[in-house]
Amino acid sequence: MYRYDTHDQQFVDERVAHYRDQTERYLAGGLSEDEFLQLRLRNGLYVQRLAPMLRVAVPYGTLSSTQLRRLAHISRTYDRGYGHLSTRQNMQFNWPELAEVPDILAELADVQMHAIQTSGNCIRNTTTDELAGVAANETVDARPYCELIRQWSTAHPEFDWLPRKFKIAVKGSHEASVDRAAIAVHDIGLGVKRNDDGEVVFDVFVGGGLGRTPVIGALIHDALPEAHLLTYLEAIMRVYNRYGRRDNKYKARIKILVRAMTADGFRERVDAEWAAIRETTDAVSTEQLAEVRSRFERPAYEALEDQTAALSAARLANPEFDRWMRHCVFEHQVPGYASVMLSTKVTGIPPGDVTDTQMEAVADWADNFGHGEIRISHQQNFVLPDVRQSALETLWREAKAQQLATPNVGLLTDIICCPGGDYCSLANAKSIPVAEAIQQRFDTYDDLYDLGPIDLNISGCMNACGHHHVGHIGILGVDKKGEEFYQISLGGNSHTDASLGQIVGPSFGRAEVTDVIGKILDVYVDSRTDDESFLQCFRRIGIEPFKERVYAATH
Amino acid sequence: MPQLIKKGKLTDADGMEFVALDTWHADSGNGLLLQVDDEPNSEIAKAPAIAIHFGAFNDGRGLSLAVLLRSRYGFEGDLRAVGDVHHDLVHYLVRCGFTSYELPEGRDLDVALRGASVYSRYYQPCVAQAHEDALKRVA
Known part of the structure; x- marks a missing residue:
């Protein structure tokens, strides 16, 4: 991955000093709220509903194990022991003290990181494919x-x-x-x-x-x-x-x-x-x-045998491991290696939330089974880009113990979700409990696997941080006379051949949402032809059959 | 009264009078006062001095206008930021080719004066001669 040269380092160090001076002047009354707002935003600091939120830049979603350990340390020392993976491949801390932020930024600068331009009206962190440089189907890194x-x-x-x-x-x-x-x-x-x-x-x-x-x-x-x-x-x-x-x-x-x-x-x-x-x-x-x-050092890949008989045997012997292999492990450019998605989408945990212990475990795996590199995907999962195939089974066992091996990458419960009304002052409605209810309802692997690839995205307000417009199923929190309601859209897609979802109709109360999703999935299952995905099916039959089912049953 | 800072130094008023675009003539000897949304051209670049008025300190249009005057229309006279100039944003002004600015009352002169040298080097080249030593890493 990219290594700083002296200029990069000098710049982030000077930026920390600059921001420290600005924070001190603000705290001493030398900068107004509005003036400081513009400056702190450009250094990643929002003031949220409950506390400030610091968004740390993870340039194009790439981290070293050293950097991830530092993030774990920061979450433990300055926050509440966890961080949040954002849809723009960054990491957010929800509970830092405003006065301590310069210290946090100094800790970041120590390991070639920063929070520059992660908010504010400026050019934000550039994002890319979380498998850049390792994906088998890549044209250019x-x-x-x-x-x-x-x-x-x-x-x-x-x-x-x-x-x-x-x-x-x-x-x-x-x-x-x-x-x-x-x-x-x-x-x-x-x-x-x-x-x-x-x-x-x-x-x-x-x-x-x-x-x-x-x-x-x-x-x-x-x-x-x-x-x-x-x-x-x-x-x-x-x-x-x-x-x-x-x-x-x-x-x-x-x-x-x-x-x-x-x-x-x-x-x-x-x-x-x-x-x-x-x-x-x-x-x-x-x-x-x-x-x-x-400045991007290519890892020292070894000459390894690809898809060994031992790996096939392990998959055959253990259906659970095989499931994980099928959904969470991706083909690598180099024989004998694989890229692994570590799903954070565990029922009961807000999508994208990771604890300090998990961060340290991921950093260890990156060192032990790969080349010390980690990625963050825009679906809010961790990725280990370089894992020796011979280590996959061990990694799976350890990841399972850390609740990072749910075999749901790309499936219904791999939900993209913003922090919503639990944390964000902009939100009209909560999003995390909706995600959790859906994950609880559709928690068996067989059902999920049968439904195939489905992107379900939830945003707590129309700012759309949860990308609901481009979910195959999108859920948007809206406020109706002070009550939380949810508008559902279908047919969005963020991948090639992108499309925006169409709204099904009037919104639903929170208690109804999971049932409605169930009905939508029933229509799909009833209507699909053999290998048709949810999106393909929707594009063929249109929104009417879904509309009929969803509203017929509620009235 | 705003304070005038010219080439990084607090200066007495220099007597330059700035006139709005609709009443200004190239041969009047007056400086030209532009708003951030005015369109630049080679005619106005003949003014002896140009002031760009910022209605709000965070309005980046004034920065683009300055860059265009310097890089596209060859303006070489004093380029002054006036209006809502903020002491924490001086380094942007300098790098976009401003050679002077009026710091409104209530702004922090010390911060403004050291503002242009907060960073030793930047990633981009810029139109300002004062920053020739900026590392030109990317085009």
Whole structure:
């Protein structure tokens, strides 16, 4: 993974000192609430319903075992012994003291981490496929490009005070079926591919996003050469920074600007700006790219036998292990290795919540069975990218003991869920208890497996942190005269061929939600053809049969 | 009274008069007062000095406007930030090509004066000559 050089280290150290000075001035009355707000947000600190929340950046979801141990230590020392994996591959702490945050940031800087630009109206942490660099179906390793964007966007002089937050995602596989980065629902989505000459180029999508106004991003540039990635991003950012609305925060995202200008109109503006930029700004040189790439050390893979007879025998002998292998273990680029998803989606535990003990266990596994690296997926699970296949069974047993081996990755109970009304001051309704009720109701593996791949996403309000618009089944918490209700949508999809869910109809009380989900699944089971997934079935039969069943039974 | 800081130093008022775009003439000798949403062009870049008025300290349009004046229209005179200038954001101003700013009453002059040198180096090159030594890691 990426290792800091002296400049990276110096920058994060100076940032800690800068923020410490700002915090001290705020506490001494030298900065108003509003002024400090802008500064603390850019250092990851929100003030939530119950306490401040600190969002630590995990650039493109990649961590070392040392870094994860430090996060465990921070959760124990400054928080309540747990952290939360976010849908943008970061880690959040829910209970830090505002006055201690500079100390936490110093602890992070010690291990090459920070919380810079994890909130506020600026360019946020760039996300990518959690299996970047190891996935068997990868075209290009997206991480060096993410790192390039991280460097370019960090304290950018011109683009740190945007109309609204700005999220960039990169995917490294051109395969139609593979998009683990949900690039269609980001402010900028970059799809890496190779052109006919074998050069790396990008498809650039703009104006996607969730929130109050969900939109699938529009393709505004096909096959952008890698050397021009940053000049093109600069052009997009400048058009947005200058013309994005600042009068209404709900209309300030770039998607609203793209819609107002139309995608073609926006493209023309960007192209004109880009042409002018290229007259004075150098492209990224091959040397610069090579330098960034060189800071990602490729792990020292051993020559190992792939898919050994011993592994097959172990799977045959133990159906439970086999189940886990089927759902949580992914094919690796290197023979004899595998990537493992450690599901945090255990019934009774808020999706994405992990304890200090679990973090330390994951760090140990990364060291013992792999190359000391960990990833966080946008589905809020941990990933061990490099596990020797011979260690899989041992890992499974240990992960099971830590409640990190639920074989539900990609299945109904692998729910994406925001912190909701239990923690978040923006939420209209709780989301965690809804997730828990669904997990309780559908807790047998046979049922889950029979239902096949289903993304169920829950957001506690229309800000959509739980990505409900792109869940195959989406649940949105709404407030009706002070009571919590839940609106259900179907047919959303965050992967390639992305789509937004359609609302089934009037919302339901919390007690009804699991029954409604049950009815929706019944319609699917009754209507599906042999191998048809929930999404395929929905796309074939449409929303009406679901609507009929759901409302017929309640009245 | 706002305090004038020019090239990193507290300075007496320099007597430059800034006139709004609709009444300004290139040959008047006056400085030009722009709002953050004004469009730059080569004509206005001939002004002896330009002030950009920030209605709110966190309005980044003024930063883009400054960068365009410097990098695209070749403006070389004094570029001044006026209005709601915040002492904690001076380093952004400097890196976007501002050479002076008016610090409103109630802002912290000490913080502003040390603000431009909080960071030894940045990741990006910038239009400001003062930061030539910034490490040009990425284009």
